[in-house]
Amino acid sequence: MRTAVAVLFLSLQVGSIVYARFSPRRYFCWAPNDYVVEYQLDVKVHGHQLSREQVWARYQIDRAHQTSVEHPAEHLIDTIRQYEQTYGKHDQAQVRLDWRYDGHPELKHWQWPQ
Secondary structure (H helix, E strand, O other): OHHHHHHHHHHHHHHHHHHHHOOOOOOOOOOOOOOOEEEEEEEEEOOEEOOHHHHHHHOOOOHHHOOEEOOOHHHHHHHHHHHHHOOOOOOOOEEEEEEEEOOOOOOEEEEEOO
């Protein structure tokens, strides 16, 4: 019985790692992270452009991650979307996130509201 439980546990872990390598979110994963996401975040609230410091405070972005993060851009998107759907739902915010992986030339975009 103990062997079956151990095999099941390890199988679930391996399955999670394999899934995470092909999924953009990768929240609960032991898979190695081998890239950096460089990003620019522009936010307007009630038509007024927020300063960088105000944007970082709004989404609680740590000082070490103000221009780049070592996790998928989808984590930033999820953080912004969660904030705008809850705390900021009456702020009429317009958000634009531009990012690229590891300095690749392809710039990707996301905006709120979608």
